[in-house]
Amino acid sequence: MTTMTKPGEFAEDAAPAASDAFLSVRDLYVRFSTEDGIVKAVDGLSFDLERGRTLGIVGESGSGKSVTNLTVLGLHNPATTEVAGEILLDGQELTGASNRTLEKLRGDKVAMIFQDSLTALSPYYTVGRQIAEPYVKHRGVSKREGRERAIEMLEKVGIPQPRMRVDDYPHQFSGGMRQRAMIAMALVCNPDLLIADEPTTALDVTVQAQILDLLKDLQQEFGSAIILITHDLGVVSNVADDLLVMYAGRAVERGSVRELIREPQHPYTWGLLGSMPRLMSDVTEPLTPIPGAPPSLLSPPPGCAFHPRCGFTDLVGGGRCATERPELPDGRGSACHLTGEQKRSVFIETIQPRLG
Secondary structure (H helix, E strand, O other), rough: EEOOOOOOOOOOOOOOOOOOEEEEEEEEEEEEEOEEEEEEEEEEEEEEEEOOEEEEEOOOOOHHHHHHHHHHOOOOOOOOOOEEEEEOOOOEEEEOOOOOHHHEEEOOEEOOOOOOHHHHHOOOOOHHHHHHHHHHHHOOOOHEEEEEEEHHHHOOOOOOOOOHOOOHHHOOHHHHHHHHHHHHHHOOOOOOEEEEOOOOOOOOOHHHHHHHHHHHHHHHHHHHHHEEEOOOHHHHHOOOOOOEEEOOEEEEEEEOOOOOOOOEEEHHHHHHHHHHOOOOOOOOOOOOOOOOOOOOOOOOOOOOOOOOOOOOOHHOOOOOHOOOOOOOOOOOEEOOOOOOOHHHHHHHHHHHHHHH
């Protein structure tokens, strides 16, 4: 396996740190049956998440981020979806769990903030009613108590005049306010696990920062474990504790935010960082896009799925990148055939100067 020691130095064969995981996903496979064939949406994914920590899952659209977390919640069509592997939430197995079991967990022990609040919130019911509904259902309280809880949560997420706005409909809220209402609905039962799927999509930069700060503050208050799904490394760099980079349904790199942002090991992560604008960079200097396009999950490339877009396959030799699939080690590491010395050399000589 590969771990990182001091800045700029990659070491191999170090033991992974012990983990006290609240959520443990092991060898997760998700397949969708379509008219065109079988979509390999998630292909052998494993990760852990501890209580009170935030895991950022990063990757392009179609990399399997959202599918992974919808599977954790059991939000898939069993008629067209095949799920294999192990999902343990606080020791409870969720793979193959009954709908009744999952319904008891959803909104109570685990909750999700969906990326499009306008479509996730029903236009037929008031915001307050939608926030109160899971609280009434899971706590067995009266509708009046649920309404008071909804007002309390609207206040917590920074909605002005919550006692008046509780009876408003979603279309009467701005985009940022709807996202705050979604967060209030997700947190109303104090869930142990919160999944935030692109929670800042379509929001301006100022509101994005406010939403991310709100998630951090509420995590400190409630002690929830958080999974933050995004395609933007910049969004999670100041929020997450750990990062998992996904490509073509697989994890290609993982580590702490500090390690992965400062000393990335995988060519795909280098590409994501290189295509991200920086505040102090020269505005006349163009960004460096990742060449090509993500592969079809109906027929992903053999070997390393990223090899058709990678500019460093010639360093490996022997055609291994096109024929042999690299494995992601436990702990800090990346799924890449480059040796630790090659990663170090490429990063320092080629990638780091681009990143500044």
